[in-house]
Amino acid sequence: MSSRLLEQLIDAFRVLPGVGQKSAQRMAYHVLERERSGGQRLSDALAEAIEKIGHCARCRDFSETEVCATCASGSRDAHLLCAVESPADRLAIEQATGYRGLYFILQGRLSPLDGIGPRELGLDTLATRLAEGEVQELIIATNPTVEGEATAHYLAQLARQHQVRPSRLAHGVPLGGELEYVDRGTLSHAFGSRSEVPQ
Amino acid sequence: MSSRLLEQLIDAFRVLPGVGQKSAQRMAYHVLERERSGGQRLSDALAEAIEKIGHCARCRDFSETEVCATCASGSRDAHLLCAVESPADRLAIEQATGYRGLYFILQGRLSPLDGIGPRELGLDTLATRLAEGEVQELIIATNPTVEGEATAHYLAQLARQHQVRPSRLAHGVPLGGELEYVDRGTLSHAFGSRSEVPQ
Structure with missing residues (x-):
């Protein structure tokens, strides 16, 4: 590898889910070649989010404030x-x-x-x-x-x-699914929970 | 979306190659839920790489120094x-x-x-x-x-x-490939550039 910082960056990208060595390399090269301003934005957004985003005291969702907007909404x-x-x-x-x-x-x-x-x-x-x-x-x-x-x-x-x-939540056959390919447990559940067809 | 900073972070992740809305969401949630220190490391590595990595004056590769290690190597x-x-x-x-x-x-x-x-x-x-x-x-x-x-x-x-x-570089049939599936241009090239089998 030609640069220690580059190596460090590739390594850091691997913390993301679904990102292995090859993707991390591609991301690092992409950012350095074509997206330096976007990369800087990502760096800032990450640092700010990690510093300021905590959990809402009411619902435990991510929130910048003590109580999130949804919980605070009347x-x-x-x-x-x-x-x-x-x-x-x-x-x-x-x-x-x-x-x-x-x-x-x-x-x-x-x-x-x-x-x-x-x-x-x-x-x-x-x-x-x-x-x-x-x-x-x-x-x-x-x-x-x-x-x-x-x-x-x-x-x-x-x-x-x-x-x-x-x-x-109701269990059953997913919309657009085919009965033939639905797993047994789901099918048995859907069969047992059948409902009358409204007129 | 529950948080402006979170929205901003998801948006920033989309700058990476092959990352759409869903993956960006997954990355942001993953970092905030389980990898805050890794995320901080990524933020720092990005900022440092963007600031310090330029191009080698001899070979144009990424380099932190005026001339990269490979070019400088004797x-x-x-x-x-x-x-x-x-x-x-x-x-x-x-x-x-x-x-x-x-x-x-x-x-x-x-x-x-x-x-x-x-x-x-x-x-x-x-x-x-x-x-x-x-x-x-x-x-x-x-x-x-x-x-x-x-x-x-x-x-x-x-x-x-x-x-x-x-x-x-030589063109030809890739190792492990099957002739049947090699495209015409490559096959014709490989045929024309055949070499004698050494004894």
Whole structure:
């Protein structure tokens, strides 16, 4: 390698998800050859975001302020609370649905083997919030994986303890999917949860 | 989006090659969730590289110093000069072959429509270098594309003007390739350039 700084930059790019040696090299060369101003912007944005972005005290989402804009907004329905595993999940729901309630971001899922228990997911904060009495329905939108289901089960119990109605996203055949290729578990679930065709 | 800084960071990541909206989101979340120290390192490495990495005055490769380590090294064969399009090509040759000569990095290829002519490729610097009389062979390793071939043709003429022997990388069937799937041009070239099997 011709330059120590270049080597250091390529190495630093590998911290990004899905970026190996070759992509990191390509990124470093691209920035130095054609995008020095964009690279400088990225450097500044990274440093500023890392310094200033923390977690919202209410929903645990990323936020620059003590309480994030969504939680602080008076126009959202405070009776509905949707629990998701990550900020990316929150964003997906926000973009795809017309949901106007609030969110709670777990920042993970229950995984005792990795040392992630209720405390790491901020479930004490969630319990306090449910105890306040304003939330009427807890929409549990964890991923349909083994750990996500276990987390959902735990959250449902927590909700019932505080007289809050727990609900879960519907499972079934994805739109545009073909029955032939849908996995057994999903198909069996979709079959069991069939609904009457409206007139 | 929950945070202006986060939005800005996602946008900044899109400057990287092959990174669209989804990957940029994933990178930003990954850095903020799990890799804040790595992200800080990336920010610093980017800023430092952009500030300090310029071009070597002899070979035009990226370099922190006026003349890069390869050009300054006394242990390389100064009779051989290999012209490549980009620093990545230089690195590929350096890693794959036992070449111990010097390099000249064009930082592009002749492309009149994009306004890239001999001056943009530093061919005046190259001409001066060839005129010095030390170089005996100019190994032309531009890419086998239309523009790369045009550049190679130009470089070969330049070399001959200065009584330097031009050479070109061999074209042919790639190792591990199957004849059936090799494109016509390559196959015809490989057939025409066949060599006698040594005893």
